[in-house]
Amino acid sequence: MKEVCVTNVPNCFISDHEGFTGTIKNYTKDFVVTEIDIHRQLVNTLVVGPQNIDKPNPDALLEKSKRNTKCKQDSTIISPDIDHSSPVDRDLKLLLGLSVYEELERFLITTQNDSDAKRDELNNQTQSLTPEMSLGSFPDKHQRMAVHRAIRHQFPSLMTVTHQFEIKVKENHDYRELSGLVTEEESEGFFRFIDAKVPGSAYTFRPDDVKDHRTAVHHFLSRRFGKLVETKSFSDPGGTAISVRLKPRKRTKDDCVEEEVYTGFTLCKENLETLEAISYMAATLGAVPSDFSYAGIKDKRAVTYQAMVVKNVPVKRLTEKAAELERRGLRVSHVRSAPEPLHLGRLAGNHFDLVVRHLRAHADGGGKRDAPGDVAAAVERAVGNVKARGFVNYYGPQRFGSGQGVQSDRVGLALLKEDMVGAVRLFFTPEDGDEPHNQAKRHFVQTENAKEALALMPVSKARERLMLRALHRYGPGADGCTRAWLSLPYGMRVFYPHAYCSRVWNEAVAHRLATLGHAPIQGDLVWQDLQEDTGESNLPQMHVVSAEEERDGVYTLAQVVLPMPGNTVTYPQNAMGLWYRERLANDGLGDGRFRISGLKLNLPGCYRPLVATPRNLTHRLLEQGEEVAGGGEEEEEERGGEEMARRRRESERAPLTLVLNFDLVSSSYATVCLREMMKCDV
Structure with a gap:
């Protein structure tokens, strides 16, 4: 109770x-939490079947389109006259919006209609003088990746660059140089071939009997793409042609992404932490905890339903293991193939x-x-x-670990200050009581003997056991502690710095309401188009309330946002801006340090509404x-x-x-x- x-x-x-x-x-x-996915469906009521398989994201559509570009006559040759347009075309319109898409097409026509003299002049100048167009701001990393891939695939004559969240497009000079040697159609086909990187595939240019011309093409490909491809000329009935083949390379876990298997499912757990449940599932399925991805962490003392995706565990295997998992108190349902892992925050709510x-x-x-x-x-x-x-x-007590002697935000502050040893000691600080996990923590703090502490730590304490294994292997020094943190899945690793930022946000909103009242005032930040289906916004475009807008009551408190500290946020232009600076400086973060390079963590920050x-x-x-x-x-x-x-x-x-x-x-x-x-x- x-x-x-x-x-x-x-x-x-x-x-x-x-x-x-x-x-x-x-x-x-008495406390049942059911995740609502991005399609606004309760994850325990999904209809699994051909009519409602999880919708693939733009990346998945692009990968499928790339795999379909192989020639029907020869699966190892990509033909330049394949139609690539329709699925990616529709997808890019969704990503950019119709008006930006139409402006992009006009920009493409402008670059194509440049005179040869002007083009040569641009090619000899710096990239910064090349005409460019902004596609807008894309705060979500996966959305940015989808835009980059879609542009490369649909408009090979263009290239994209990112500055912070903004994506700009400009002429692709490599494409322009190649199209001066071969036809436009061949240039497009080659760059799609390079973008697809299908293992074992090749691209063949049309026959060309002019040896000097073929030599120029060979030299261009070697100079610009020599690390990726190898070229050779061969004779066929139509003449001598150039074949380009991807160089074989040592197989890594990141290669052949299309061969990876992702299985989505709904997990029901009761009175278990998310990582504890993942640890049980990993042991049962012969996987590792980092193979599991999820959109959000759910309460421990509750019945929770949440979507998960596991990598390289086929649907059949997960289905076969369902009964064994249920004996551990974990129920899996709605098992289906998935196009990709889940990402933190990709849910509409709960x-x-x-x-x-x-x-x-x-x-x-x-x-x-x-x-x-x-x-x-x-x-x-x-x-x-x-x-x-x-x-x-407010962020609730779950964010900080209610009842713990040392709460998560203090661990997060130590990590932000890159005090890895101090963060480990805080993490293992025992609570009052003689429970087995407290005895194990106490033993480690007193002796720094990770092996003995691991033997004492209950199997259910997955986080602690992962870290103790790493500390036993690499030692309790700075490098060993860094490796211990890296042993945690990304979602758990980033939880602690996020907890610190959440603590600051809670204090900020309390100070804002207590000192500045319950009405928007000059200098407050408002997100004018705040969507109803999101509790936080990473978008950097904010509106600052003016004196006139304060006087006229243009905005309501529900439209006011406060920033979660991070590398890219803007702070309010009133007394709250000074409060943030002083608050962070008091914790030794006056330089706005929200990157932890050793742990591969970057906290850009976000904006959170005062009212929900x-x-x-x-x-x-x-x-x-x-x-x-x-x-x-x-x-x-x-x-x-x-x-x-x-x-x-x-x-x-x-x-x-x-x-x-x-x-x-x-x-x-x-x-x-x-x-x-x-x-x-x-």
């Missing part, structure tokens, strides 16, 4: 209703089904509590206010004796007779139970939403 008084969260609220008290997570089934038990009104000054009718009225007011006005969008609003919020009040789906006698029995008796007495005094159902955007917390309703903070 957990009292709903959320710790680690500053004491600021949006509404002024009186609230109520109650308990959550009496049973794990759906919550919550039960709050033992409802009572807050005690007045004399300790007296209201009657059940007054409690019901308080609940109705609270739910109505949150439904209408939302709640302060639950969607599709419904509630029911149940009286004593009414059944609540999700309660369980078995869990009651495990707690013992004394606990059951105490619960019975509690229920007699507080007979009302609240059932809540609502959706939140990703990175918003149900416990924080409850906190706004209940006005309960300890």
Whole structure:
């Protein structure tokens, strides 16, 4: 049982209703979290079949298009007259938008119509003097990759460059030089061949009986692409032609991406951490934890449904192992082929089904509590206010590790300062108590003997065991500690610096509301087109509220955002900007250091709305004796007779139970939403 008084969260609220008290997570089934995927489907209700296989992203469409460019007559030769246009053309329009796509086509025509004299002049100047066009800003790394690939594939005569998040396009000088030696069609075919990099494939130019001309083509290809290809001339009935073949190279794990197998599934876990569940699955499937990818980390003490993808485990094998996984308390469903791994943040949000038990009104000054009718009225007011006005969008205690002696944000700060040894010692600082994992931590801190600590560490503590294995192998010095952090999957590694940034954000929003009020003021940042399906925005374009807009009340508090610290964010142009600088300087981060090169981590930062609003919020009040789906006698029995008796007495005094159902955007917390309703903070 957990009292709903959320710790680690500053004491600021949006509404002024009186609230109520109650308990959550009496049973794990009282707190059910179901992920909502980017197609706005609950991941436990997906329809798996030909009609609704996961939609591939642009990268997957491009890879498929590239693989289809092989000649039907000879699978090792790519012909220059294959039609590549339609799927990528449609996809690029979606990526850029119709207006930008049409402008890009006009830019292409302009570059193609340049006179030969002007083209030669441009080729002899620096790249910076070449005409270029901006395609806009693409904050998502995978979206940028998709744009680069789509441009290369559809418009080989153009090249793309990235500055921060902005993608610019300009003429491809290599293409222009080659098209001066061969036809435009052959140039396009060759550059698509180079972009595809299909192992064992070759590209053949049309026959050319002029030896000096063939020599010039050989020299160009050797000079510009000699590390990738080898060329030779051969005779056929039509004359002498040049064949280009990819050089064979030593096979690595990054080669032949199209041969990798990705299997998607929905994981249901109960009372397990995400990494703990992944550790169990990896052991059962003969995989490693880094083979699993997911969109978000879910609560431990809850029933959670989330999408996952595992690499190089076929659908058949995962299906065959489902029964064995279920014996470990892990249920997999909706197993299907997937085009690629999942990435953190690629979800629309989460759906919550919550039960709050033992409802009572807050005690007045004399300790007296209201009657059940007054409690019901308080609940109705609270739910109505949150439904209408939302709640302060704090990061919840899960972000910091509630109940831990040393919380995650302190570990994250040590990592940001690149104090790897200090971060490891903080991570292994034991809590009070003699539980096996605390004994193992205590032993490591006292002796630095990772091997002995590993023997003491419970199998369920996957994170700790991964790090102890690395520390045993590489030692407890700076290099060993760095390798220990690198042993964690990326999503877990980046969790700690993110926890620090989240702590700063929580403090920032509390300071903003306490000192500057609940209305937008001059210098605040607003995201004018903030999408409803995202809780954070990486987009760097922000609008700064002017004095006139403050006076006219142009914006609402729901449109105000505050930055999560990072390398690319802009800070407010009012007192909050100074607050951020002083706050980071106090922690030794005055130079804005949010890259950890040793751990391959980069935190660009993002913008988070001050206010979040639950969607599709419904509630029911149940009286004593009414059944609540999700309660369980078995869990009651495990707690013992004394606990059951105490619960019975509690229920007699507080007979009302609240059932809540609502959706939140990703990175918003149900416990924080409850906190706004209940006005309960300890």
